[in-house]
Amino acid sequence: MFNHIVKRIVISIPVLIGITVILFIMLNVIPGDPVALMMKEHVSPDVIARVNAQMHLDDPAVVRYFRFIIAAVQGDFGVSYKLNRPVTSLILQAFPNTLILAFAAAVFSWCIGIPAGILSAVRQYSFIDNLFMGFSLLGVSMPVFWSALLMQYVLALKLHWLPVSGFYGFKYVIMPAIVLGWSSAGIIARMTRSSLLEVMRNDYIRTARAKGLREIPVIIGHALKNSLLPVVTIMAIQVASLLSGAVITESIFGVPGVGRIAVNAIQSRDMPLLQGSILFACVLVIIGNLVADILYSFLDPRIRHEMQEK
Amino acid sequence: MSGPQSSILQVNDLETRFFTRKGIVRAVDGISFAVGKGRIVGIVGESGCGKSVTSLSIMGLVPSPAGKVTGGSIIFDSQDLITLGSREMCAIRGKDISMIFQEPMTSLNPVYTVGRQVGEALRIHAGADKNEIRERVIEAFDQVGIPEPAARVNAYPHQLSGGLRQRVMIAMALICEPRLLIADEPTTALDVTIQAQILELMMKLRDRLDTAIIMITHDLGVIAEICDDVNVMYAGKIIETSDVFTLFRQPAHPYTQGLLRAIPSITTPGKRTRLASIDGMVPNLLHLPAGCRFQPRCEAAMEICCRREPPLVALGDGHRVRCWLHQKKGESK
Amino acid sequence: MTQDVSIECEPGGFTAPRDLENESFLKEVALAFVKNKVAIAGLCIVLFLVLIAVFAPFLTPHDPYAINLDEQLRPPSFHNWFGTDKFGRDLLTRIIYGTRISLVIGLVPSFISMIFGSVLGIVSGYYGGKTDFIIMRLADVMIAFPSLLLAMVVMYTLGASLFNIFIALSLVGWAGIARVVRSQTLALKEKEFVDAARAIGVKTRVIMLRHIFPNCLPVLIVMFSLGIPEAIMYEASLSFLGVGAQPPTPSWGLLVARGKEYLFSAPWVAILPGVAILITVLAFNFMGDGLRDALDPYMKD
Numbered sequence: 009m010f011n012h013i014v015k016r017i018v019i020s021i022p023v024l025i026g027i028t029v030i031l032f033i034m035l036n037v038i039p040g041d042p043v044a045l046m047m048k049e050h051v052s053p054d055v056i057a058r059v060n061a062q063m064h065l066d067d068p069a070v071v072r073y074f075r076f077i078i079a080a081v082q083g084d085f086g087v088s089y090k091l092n093r094p095v096t097s098l099i100l101q102a103f104p105n106t107l108i109l110a111f112a113a114a115v116f117s118w119c120i121g122i123p124a125g126i127l128s129a130v131r132q133y134s135f136i137d138n139l140f141m142g143f144s145l146l147g148v149s150m151p152v153f154w155s156a157l158l159m160q161y162v163l164a165l166k167l168h169w170l171p172v173s174g175f176y177g178f179k180y181v182i183m184p185a186i187v188l189g190w191s192s193a194g195i196i197a198r199m200t201r202s203s204l205l206e207v208m209r210n211d212y213i214r215t216a217r218a219k220g221l222r223e224i225p226v227i228i229g230h231a232l233k234n235s236l237l238p239v240v241t242i243m244a245i246q247v248a249s250l251l252s253g254a255v256i257t258e259s260i261f262g263v264p265g266v267g268r269i270a271v272n273a274i275q276s277r278d279m280p281l282l283q284g285s286i287l288f289a290c291v292l293v294i295i296g297n298l299v300a301d302i303l304y305s306f307l308d309p310r311i312r313h314e315m316q317e318k
Numbered sequence: 319m320s321g322p323q324s325s326i327l328q329v330n331d332l333e334t335r336f337f338t339r340k341g342i343v344r345a346v347d348g349i350s351f352a353v354g355k356g357r358i359v360g361i362v363g364e365s366g367c368g369k370s371v372t373s374l375s376i377m378g379l380v381p382s383p384a385g386k387v388t389g390g391s392i393i394f395d396s397q398d399l400i401t402l403g404s405r406e407m408c409a410i411r412g413k414d415i416s417m418i419f420q421e422p423m424t425s426l427n428p429v430y431t432v433g434r435q436v437g438e439a440l441r442i443h444a445g446a447d448k449n450e451i452r453e454r455v456i457e458a459f460d461q462v463g464i465p466e467p468a469a470r471v472n473a474y475p476h477q478l479s480g481g482l483r484q485r486v487m488i489a490m491a492l493i494c495e496p497r498l499l500i501a502d503e504p505t506t507a508l509d510v511t512i513q514a515q516i517l518e519l520m521m522k523l524r525d526r527l528d529t530a531i532i533m534i535t536h537d538l539g540v541i542a543e544i545c546d547d548v549n550v551m552y553a554g555k556i557i558e559t560s561d562v563f564t565l566f567r568q569p570a571h572p573y574t575q576g577l578l579r580a581i582p583s584i585t586t587p588g589k590r591t592r593l594a595s596i597d598g599m600v601p602n603l604l605h606l607p608a609g610c611r612f613q614p615r616c617e618a619a620m621e622i623c624c625r626r627e628p629p630l631v632a633l634g635d636g637h638r639v640r641c642w643l644h645q646k647k648g649e650s651k
Numbered sequence: 652m653t654q655d656v657s658i659e660c661e662p663g664g665f666t667a668p669r670d671l672e673n674e675s676f677l678k679e680v681a682l683a684f685v686k687n688k689v690a691i692a693g694l695c696i697v698l699f700l701v702l703i704a705v706f707a708p709f710l711t712p713h714d715p716y717a718i719n720l721d722e723q724l725r726p727p728s729f730h731n732w733f734g735t736d737k738f739g740r741d742l743l744t745r746i747i748y749g750t751r752i753s754l755v756i757g758l759v760p761s762f763i764s765m766i767f768g769s770v771l772g773i774v775s776g777y778y779g780g781k782t783d784f785i786i787m788r789l790a791d792v793m794i795a796f797p798s799l800l801l802a803m804v805v806m807y808t809l810g811a812s813l814f815n816i817f818i819a820l821s822l823v824g825w826a827g828i829a830r831v832v833r834s835q836t837l838a839l840k841e842k843e844f845v846d847a848a849r850a851i852g853v854k855t856r857v858i859m860l861r862h863i864f865p866n867c868l869p870v871l872i873v874m875f876s877l878g879i880p881e882a883i884m885y886e887a888s889l890s891f892l893g894v895g896a897q898p899p900t901p902s903w904g905l906l907v908a909r910g911k912e913y914l915f916s917a918p919w920v921a922i923l924p925g926v927a928i929l930i931t932v933l934a935f936n937f938m939g940d941g942l943r944d945a946l947d948p949y950m951k952d
Contacts, residue, residue: 024795274894
C-alpha cells in the first residue's frame with residue numbers, strides 16, 4: 009500500500025521537472041532581454057550590459073536553469089520586478105485566499121452536481137433530466153468571466169444582496185464560489201448521471217432487486233458506491249480547472265489570491281512573479297491528481313487487494 | 319404430474335411484450351404451466367424463445383418501460399402476482415420466490431463482501447440482528463458446500479471462482495427458505511464438472527427444504543439430470559409439456575424430436591452418424607410466420623400448419639402438445 | 652431479459668478499415684446524427700454563424716472601427732440595435748465582425764493540434780521504444796499544465812496578439828489528442844490486417860496513413876468538434892484578461908473586458924458579447940455531443 013503511494017509520487021517528479029523546464033524556457037530563454045524590456049526609457053547598451061552582468065542574466069541558459077532550480081528547492085523564487093518583494097512571500101500570502109475560494113467552489117459543485125446527476129439518472133428522459141442536463145451544458149458553455157459579470161450586475165449592483173468584490177468575509181465568497189464551481193457542477197452532474205445509468209445496467213443490480221430490495225435502497229445501497237468511483241477521478245481534473253477558472257474569477261471579484269497575482273504579473277511583465285505563481289499552480293495540480301489517484305485506489309476493493317497482494 | 323391442488327405456482331395465459339422502435343415483440347405469447355410443490359420443472363428452448371422473459375415476468379423484473387406483462391395471471395399463494403404493487407412484490411422476492419441467474423461472475427456487487435450481500439436478504443425479510451445474520455450466513459455457506467465458510471464470509475466476489483460465486487448466489491437465494499426457486503441457466507457459464515456439482519447441490523437442497531424449482535435451460539442434459547416435469551418453449555409459446563421420462567421416450571412435437579435427435583450419442587450402435595440438426599433458424603419475433611410457428615422448419619408440416627396455429631391438446635397423463643399432427647388423438651385442453 | 656428477444660442488433664466496433672471506406676459508414680453516421688434534434692439545432696446555429704461571418708460587411712451599415720464620440724454608450728435603440736460602446740461604435744456590428752474571429756479561432760488551432768497530435772500519436776504508438784517514451788513524457792508534462800495557464804504563459808512569451816493565440820491554443824491541444832491516438836494505434840497495431848499489410852511489404856508510412864489513421868478518425872472527429880468550443884472559450888478568456896487580441900480588434904472576449912468598466916451604467920456592452928459567446932459555444936457543444944453519440948458504435952474505447 010505504502011509502496012503504491014511512493015511509486016505514484018516518484019512518477020510525478022519527472023513531470024514536475026518537465027514543467028519547470030518548459031516554464032523556464034518560455035519565460036527566460038525565449039523572450040529575450042528582460043532588462044531592456046524592464047527599462048522604461050531607452051537606455052544605453054552599456055547600462056543594459058552592466059545590469060545583465062549584475063543579475064547574472066548573461067550566463068548560459070542551462071546554468072541559469074540550475075540556479076533557478078536550486079533556489080526554488082530552497083523556497084526562493086526570486087524577487088518581484090514590480091513589487092520588489094520576494095515572490096515566495098507574496099504567493100504564500102495569497103495562497104490561503106485561493107484555497108478558500110477553490111474549496112468553496114468544489115464543495116458547491118459536489119453538493120449541486122451529484123444530487124442533480126442522481127436525479128437525472130433515476131428519472132431518465134424526464135423533464136427533470138432534460139432540465140438538469142440543459143443547465144449543466146449551459147454551465148460548461150458559459151464563459152466564466154461573463155457569468156461573473158452577470159452575477160455581479162444582478163446580485164450586487166441591482167439587487168444589493170451581495171457585495172460586488174473584495175474578500176473580507178463569508179458573504180464575499182458566495183458569488184465567486186458559485187461562478188467558479190458552476191461549470192464543475194455541470195461536469196459532475198453529467199458524469200454522475202452517465203455513471204449511474206451504466207451501473208444500473210449491471211447484473212448485480214438485478215440480483216439486488218431479485219432479493220426484494222425496494223428501488224431506493226437498490227440505488228443508494230448498491231448502485232451509488234459503484235457509480236461514484238469514476239466521479240472521484242473528476243476531482244483530479246477539477247483541481248486544474250478550478251485553478252484556471254480562479255485566475256479569472258479572482259480578477260473580477262478582487263479576491264487577493266494566486267490567480268490574481270498571476271494575471272497582474274502578466275500584465276506588468278513581472279517574470280519572477282509569473283514564474284512563481286504558475287509553478288505553484290502546477291504543483292497544486294500534481295498534488296491534486298496524486299490525492300485523487302490514491303483515493304480511488306482506496307475506494308475500489310479490487311485495486312486495494314491487488315496492491316495488498318503485491 | 320401434480321394436480322392443481324398441490325401446485326404452488328400456476329401460470330395462466332401469460333403474455334409479456336416488448337415495445338420497441340421496430341415494433342411490438344411478443345416475447346411470451348400466452349403460456350400456461352404449473353409448478354407442483356417440491357417439484358423441479360424445466361423450461362427448455364433455444365435462445366430467444368422467451369424462457370428467460372418468463373422467469374422475469376414471474377418475478378416482476380421485466381425491464382420496463384420497454385417490457386410489460388400484458389396479459390394472463392400468475393397465481394402464487396392464491397394471489398395473482400401480476401396485480402401486486404411493487405411493495406408487495408418486493409416482500410415476496412427473495413423470501414417466497416427467489417431467483418438465480420446465469421452469470422455468476424457479474425451477478426455480485428464487487429464493492430461489498432459476499433457475506434454482506436447474502437445477509438442482506440435476511441436483513442430485509444427477517445429483520446434479524448447482525449450476529450444472528452452472520453451465523454445464518456455461515457450456515458448457509460456450509461450447506462451450499464463452500465469450504466471454510468466462516469472465512470469466506472468476508473471475501474469479496476473477485477476473490478472467488480465462478481463455481482464458488484454461483485454457490486454464493488444459491489445461498490443468497492435460499493437463505494430465507496423460499497418455496498419456489500427460479501434458476502435461469504445457472505450452470506451455463508460454468509465448467510462441466512462444476513456444473514454437475516451445482517446441479518447435485520440444487521437437488522439436495524430441494525430434498526431438504528422442499529423448495530420447488532423452475533429450471534430454465536437450453537441444455538437437454540440438464541433437463542434429463544434433475545427435472546421432474548418439462549415445458550418446451552418455442553418462439554414465445556409452450557409447444558410441449560410432460561414429465562421428463564415421457565418427454566425423452568415419447569416426444570410428441572417435431573421440434574422436441576429434433577432437439578433429442580441433435581444430442582450426440584456415443585452409444586449409437588452401428589456406424590457413426592452425422593450430427594443431426596434442425597434446419598433453419600428461430601423466427602424473428604417481429605415477423606412471425608402465419609400458422610404454426612415451427613412450420614417453416616418442420617419436416618412433417620401439413621397444409622393446415624401454414625394457415626392456423628395449433629391449439630394445445632392433451633395426450634393423457636399430463637402430456638400436452640401443440641401440434642396439428644396430434645389434433646385427432648386428443649381433445650383441446 | 653432482452654437477450655431473449657430476437658431484435659436485430661448493430662454490430663459493434665471495427666474489424667477492418669474496409670468499413671470506413673464504405674459509403675455506408677458516412678450514411679449511418681449522418682442518419683444517426685440527423686435523428687438527434689439537439690445536434691441539428693446546433694448545426695443550424697453554426698451554419699447561421701458562418702453566414703454572418705462571411706457576409707458581415709453586408710449585414711450592417713455601420714463600420715466596426717469608426718469612432719463617434721457623440722454616440723458614446725447609447726442604450727439599444729432603433730438606430731443601434733445593441734447600443735454603442737465607449738467609443739460610440741455600434742455594438743451589434745462589432746459583435747458580428749467578432750464572429751469571424753471566433754470561428755477562425757475555433758477551427759484553426761483545433762485543426763492544427765489535431766494534425767500535430769495525431770501524427771505524433773501514431774508515430775509514438777507505432778514505433779514504440781525511445782520515440783514513444785520521449786513523446787509521451789512530453790505529452791504528460793503538457794497535460795499536467797492547466798490549459799489556461801499554459802496559454803497565458805505562451806502569450807506572455809510571444810506577446811499578446813490574435814495571431815499568437817493560434818500558436819498558444821495549438822500547443823494546448825495537441826497532447827490530449829496524441830495520447831488518444833497513440834492508444835488507438837497500440838490497439839490496432841496488434842490486429843491481423845496490419846500484419847497482413849506488412850507481410851505484403853507495404854511501406855510503414857503507408858500502413859500508418861491508410862490503415863491506422865482511418866480507424867482513429869471517429870475519435871478524432873469527436874475530439875476536434877469538442878475542441879472548437881474550447882478554443883473559442885480560451886481565446887475569449889485570454890482576450891478578456893488582456894493577453895489575447897488587442898483593441899480595436901472586435902474579439903468578443905475583448906468586448907466584454909472593455910464593457911466591464913461600465914457594467915452598472917451600460918451593462919449591454921459587457922453582457923451582449925457574452926451572449927454571443929454562449930450561443931456559439933453551446934451550438935458547437937450540441938454538434939459535438941451529437942457527433943459523439945452518432946459515432947459511438949465506431950469507437951472502441
